[in-house]
Amino acid sequence: xxxxxxxxxxxxxxxxxxxxxxxxxxxxxxxxxxxxxxxxxxxxxxxxxxxxxxxxxxxxxxxxxxxxxxxxxxxxxxxxxxxxxxxxxxxxxxxxxxxxxxxxxxxxxxxxxxxxxxxxxxxxxxxxxxxxxxxxxxxxxxxxxxxxxxxxxxxxxxxxxxxxxxxxxxxxxxxxxxxxxxxxxxxxxxxxxxxxxxxxxxxxxxxxxxxxxxxxxxxxxxxx
Numbered sequence: 001x002x003x004x005x006x007x008x009x010x011x012x013x014x015x016x017x018x019x020x021x022x023x024x025x026x027x028x029x030x031x032x033x034x035x036x037x038x039x040x041x042x043x044x045x046x047x048x049x050x051x052x053x054x055x056x057x058x059x060x061x062x063x064x065x066x067x068x069x070x071x072x073x074x075x076x077x078x079x080x081x082x083x084x085x086x087x088x089x090x091x092x093x094x095x096x097x098x099x100x101x102x103x104x105x106x107x108x109x110x111x112x113x114x115x116x117x118x119x120x121x122x123x124x125x126x127x128x129x130x131x132x133x134x135x136x137x138x139x140x141x142x143x144x145x146x147x148x149x150x151x152x153x154x155x156x157x158x159x160x161x162x163x164x165x166x167x168x169x170x171x172x173x174x175x176x177x178x179x180x181x182x183x184x185x186x187x188x189x190x191x192x193x194x195x196x197x198x199x200x201x202x203x204x205x206x207x208x209x210x211x212x213x214x215x216x217x218x219x220x221x222x223x224x
Contacts, residue, residue: 014181015071022063029056062092070119071185081115083107083139090122090137098132099154105139113193114146120186121150121208124163127182128206129154141212148195148210157206159183164199167208 029052036049066089069081084107094101105118118137125135133154141147165173166183169191174184190197195210 011181011185015185018181018185019067019071022067023060026056026060026063029053030060062089062095065089066093066119070116070123079112080109081112082109083115083118086115086119090119094122094126094135099126099129100134102134102136105137110146111193113189114148114195117186117189117193117195117210118148118150120182120189121148121210123182124159124167124186124208125150125152125206128152128159129157131155133157133204145212146195146210147212149207151205151207153205155204157204158201159199159206167197167199 033049033053033056037046037053040046040049069086069089083105087103087105087107090103091101101122118139122135122137129135129152131154133152136149136151136153138149139146162173162180163183166180167187167190169187187197190210193210194213196213198209198211200207200209
């Protein structure tokens with residue numbers, strides 16, 4: 001498997017941009033709602049502003065909790081995460097009307113990087129169905145032989161042409177900006193978890209599968 005050697009500062013900057021991009025929208029909406037409350041005396045407008053603030057605050061909280069688990073959860077190299085916690089933050093993020101989450105993962109402790117990989121693949125799956133649809137997450141096998149499958153189903157489901165290369169670690173694929181960092185980072189997490197990613201697409205469906213690397217290909221995992 002390709003050995004990644006990204007510039008640490010560039011990787012950190014792109015990840016920060018990715019998180020900020022997710023959070024700035026609802027935070028901006030909260031500010032707009034507060035401005036309306038400060039300037040308006042109309043009861044209907046104030047009610048609208050309060051509703052906007054509540055919904056945006058809940059959305060910002062859901063995104064931050066998801067990012068904390070998907071990008072953070074540093075801990076020690078051997079740390080484990082409960083897949084039930086991953087389900088909770090995933091449902092918080094994908095709890096809207098347009099996208100449904102079918103979570104077929106039993107609640108159990110799993111190595112940190114495998115859980116982070118599931119969540120990152122969920123984000124990629126969501127981006128593949130901008131019009132909405134269903135994200136299916138399944139897990140089979142034991143701790144060492146785990147097989148993860150995340151599938152996006154929806155109208156015109158697809159990944160940008162270069163994203164599969166970023167996911168699988170193609171040597172000529174490097175992230176060009178914040179919009180690419182999700183797939184690139186997922187590839188790094190998969191490598192740290194000693195897993196190989198494969199991507200399959202057909203009409204209205206994108207499927208990403210992660211399975212354990214062949215034993216002879218496993219190297220010392222990088223900390224992510």
